[in-house]
Amino acid sequence: MAEATTAPAKRKLKWVGKRAPRPDGVDKVTGRAKFGADLFMSGQLVGKVLRSTLPHARIKSIDISKALALPGVKAIVTRDDFQDMASEFVPAGEMMINYKDVVRNIMAREKVLYEGHPVAAVAATNAAVARQALKLIKVEYEVLPHVIDVDEAMKPGAPLLHEDMITQGVEPAPTKPSNVAKRVQFAVGDIEAGFKKADVIVEREYHTQPVHQGYIEPHACIASVSEDGQADLWVTTQGHYVVRAHCARLLGWDISKLRVTASEIGGGFGGKTVVYLEPVALALAKKAQRPVKMVMTREEVFRASGPAPGAWVKVKIGATKDGRITAAEATMAYQAGAFQGSPVQMGCMCAFAPYDLENVKTVGFDVVTNRPKVAAYRAPGAPISEYAVECALDELADQLKIDPLDLRLKNAAKEGTRAVYGPKFGPIGMVETLEAAKNHAHYTAKLGPNQGRGVASGFWFNIGGETCASINVNEDGTVSLIIGTPDIGGSRASHAQMTAESLGIDLSKVRTIIADTSMLGYTFLTGGSRATFAGGMAANQAAGDVIKQLCSRAAKIWEIPEDAVAYEDGFVKPAGANAGKFPALSIADIAKKAGKTGGPIVGHAQINAQGAGPSLGTHIVDVEVDKETGRVSVLRYTVIQDAGKAVHPSYVEGQFQGGAVQGIGWALSEEYIYGADGRMQNAGFLDYRMPVASDVPMIDTVIVEVPNPRHPYGVRGIGETPIVPPMAAIANAIGHALGTRLYELPMSPPKVLKAIGQNEAKGQGRGH
Amino acid sequence: MARVVLVGNLKQFTGGIAEFDLEAATVRQLFQRLAERYPALGPHLEEGIAVAIDGAIHQDAWLEPIGAASEVHLLPQIGGG
Numbered sequence: 001m002a003e004a005t006t007a008p009a010k011r012k013l014k015w016v017g018k019r020a021p022r023p024d025g026v027d028k029v030t031g032r033a034k035f036g037a038d039l040f041m042s043g044q045l046v047g048k049v050l051r052s053t054l055p056h057a058r059i060k061s062i063d064i065s066k067a068l069a070l071p072g073v074k075a076i077v078t079r080d081d082f083q084d085m086a087s088e089f090v091p092a093g094e095m096m097i098n099y100k101d102v103v104r105n106i107m108a109r110e111k112v113l114y115e116g117h118p119v120a121a122v123a124a125t126n127a128a129v130a131r132q133a134l135k136l137i138k139v140e141y142e143v144l145p146h147v148i149d150v151d152e153a154m155k156p157g158a159p160l161l162h163e164d165m166i167t168q169g170v171e172p173a174p175t176k177p178s179n180v181a182k183r184v185q186f187a188v189g190d191i192e193a194g195f196k197k198a199d200v201i202v203e204r205e206y207h208t209q210p211v212h213q214g215y216i217e218p219h220a221c222i223a224s225v226s227e228d229g230q231a232d233l234w235v236t237t238q239g240h241y242v243v244r245a246h247c248a249r250l251l252g253w254d255i256s257k258l259r260v261t262a263s264e265i266g267g268g269f270g271g272k273t274v275v276y277l278e279p280v281a282l283a284l285a286k287k288a289q290r291p292v293k294m295v296m297t298r299e300e301v302f303r304a305s306g307p308a309p310g311a312w313v314k315v316k317i318g319a320t321k322d323g324r325i326t327a328a329e330a331t332m333a334y335q336a337g338a339f340q341g342s343p344v345q346m347g348c349m350c351a352f353a354p355y356d357l358e359n360v361k362t363v364g365f366d367v368v369t370n371r372p373k374v375a376a377y378r379a380p381g382a383p384i385s386e387y388a389v390e391c392a393l394d395e396l397a398d399q400l401k402i403d404p405l406d407l408r409l410k411n412a413a414k415e416g417t418r419a420v421y422g423p424k425f426g427p428i429g430m431v432e433t434l435e436a437a438k439n440h441a442h443y444t445a446k447l448g449p450n451q452g453r454g455v456a457s458g459f460w461f462n463i464g465g466e467t468c469a470s471i472n473v474n475e476d477g478t479v480s481l482i483i484g485t486p487d488i489g490g491s492r493a494s495h496a497q498m499t500a501e502s503l504g505i506d507l508s509k510v511r512t513i514i515a516d517t518s519m520l521g522y523t524f525l526t527g528g529s530r531a532t533f534a535g536g537m538a539a540n541q542a543a544g545d546v547i548k549q550l551c552s553r554a555a556k557i558w559e560i561p562e563d564a565v566a567y568e569d570g571f572v573k574p575a576g577a578n579a580g581k582f583p584a585l586s587i588a589d590i591a592k593k594a595g596k597t598g599g600p601i602v603g604h605a606q607i608n609a610q611g612a613g614p615s616l617g618t619h620i621v622d623v624e625v626d627k628e629t630g631r632v633s634v635l636r637y638t639v640i641q642d643a644g645k646a647v648h649p650s651y652v653e654g655q656f657q658g659g660a661v662q663g664i665g666w667a668l669s670e671e672y673i674y675g676a677d678g679r680m681q682n683a684g685f686l687d688y689r690m691p692v693a694s695d696v697p698m699i700d701t702v703i704v705e706v707p708n709p710r711h712p713y714g715v716r717g718i719g720e721t722p723i724v725p726p727m728a729a730i731a732n733a734i735g736h737a738l739g740t741r742l743y744e745l746p747m748s749p750p751k752v753l754k755a756i757g758q759n760e761a762k763g764q765g766r767g768h
Numbered sequence: 769m770a771r772v773v774l775v776g777n778l779k780q781f782t783g784g785i786a787e788f789d790l791e792a793a794t795v796r797q798l799f800q801r802l803a804e805r806y807p808a809l810g811p812h813l814e815e816g817i818a819v820a821i822d823g824a825i826h827q828d829a830w831l832e833p834i835g836a837a838s839e840v841h842l843l844p845q846i847g848g849g
Binding site: 379720 | 773776777815816822823825827828839841843845846847848849
């Protein structure tokens, strides 16, 4: 009996790899698509949050009496409405979270720990009343000293955010609390011996600023709780099953009581893997016995939802004259924000991952500061550490007078290389992306005055995880694919393509639906570049289940053994001459008679997808520096990355381009600016400068395909890696344009001007 | 017997020993035997650990088989954005 493929497809593919029309396209361009704030319920209230204007203070009292008395106010919640949670770490998207911290982040308890920290929330008949009520809530604070920057937070005597925080990972354990939550270390070989063998050593320090994921759609949800405790939540999220789990846990509800539906999502990039408004909206809805809608303003998104961390990184790399790296070391401290859990561990593991190195050591510190708690942002942790490493490598190439791509090729990780975090790599595409970069016309194109070219590579692991898929074969033979991962980057299209391929039917016969949490078993979120990888694997297995049932039905109709039928290109046929002569039956033929042969045909798969393959990429960028203003213009940009197999090349290219553009912002203009009062001064898109279309050139892309042998179609994840190389590639390009290096992101005009001034002063000094 | 390697901070719970041989047919057996041998390590195997078997990383996969001559790395669980 034929079955769906379980190894990379060797046959000619009909749908996988095609640029099919996107199923969500029409709804999105016509405005029909419903995002987080687009659902309206009868009798709905407006929920608003009272947020701390102080970066650090003890809450002495909260008086809601006047606000509650305001006509139109239907419910108010504070810390008293959420049970305290014991310390318990659970996986949540990018990293482990602690419910003790989550319950404090959604609503401050003993202290406010950052400007924007929720203190109370109101549900009222309209927004004006809700805002008025917020003003009537009286909070008495004891103001405490605050600390914003990671360097300051690590100093002895720094204001403590958590008086009981003892640094983990240090032996013997410290006796005094500090803001350092954790120290992590990864080491391979003998670092000292490695540096002794080096002819050249580059040692540099780098600083990066927190950057927001910048999703265009703010956090939004609408919650409804009936009198008997059955609840519904409509929310913009990357993982509605994860939202359900967190909300049920935080509110002490049975999971079955809560149904969560994922709306269309206007960007997430990791930032919509955690809960902020959702448990608050549910608590308000329960209290008010009316639906409550909550939508963050852009200012709230900046002040209260997680950015990627800012960091300090020190890198030391040694190499022989011919460019072989003998030792590499990086020490890094990442801002976690108000609660522990920065992605510094991933930063340490990824820092040197693209390379085949014998002697490596990385040390990381997870540091709390009076800022919003960080959240995942594409390849969490990796862009920061790899930025520093890729910049140092570029300087090493300069000093050795070796082409920077050749230096990388000489040290590139390949199949069988032991990763710096332990295991040996399977097939990976580092060498292939470097070679594609060297052969690309961009790499040898002529540069003009004040222009420079930079390259950098990047790595991300990718993940699988728990995933369900169901395929309902409809009465006419068309199929509905039910999947549980919200579609952020085109997964509905790619899942449909893989399903059509596995079933051997026309793509137009497949429609993908994102299930709510009551329709399908637990499915982990869309993140970690897992949706197309794991969803495709589950859909392929569900298709195998469908095929098995189709063959069984045909065998029953023909009254022959099941192993005497075969499935091919959407038809069941007798398997060979001895099986008898019967006309082939299409899915539609069998589906039409399904009621007479045993009932509906539904294929299902529930898996914990394993075998995700890392994705590596290399970027080339040309910049021009305006020496009068310090403005850096990106002239040309090429992204080259291993996709394993691009199921829908246009979406893959879109992910590559999006990562590059976000990276351009991270490199050149995006940063959180805090005043001495601990308040963010640029909480809006006017002052927090993300790139817009006119800031960037058309981003060229090259899809490299080194198939992942563990996936039926060879898929790797591709959404994370594109954000890793841009910062270093741009920094290296600026370095070559100026003839001097900058070591701090963003490389905004004032910093570039300062570097130009210092360089010119140095030149004049030499001239005298 | 499989060669087991602890990556990152885990060796703090084994008295500094990062590599050893252990007989285990599955990830669950591996965790059980590790917890028996190093009780301080046990709680840290409950959540947040990935297991690389002969290079392939597995997460939350108790039933994944481990070969007699496999190389097994225990490393922090990997997420993503």
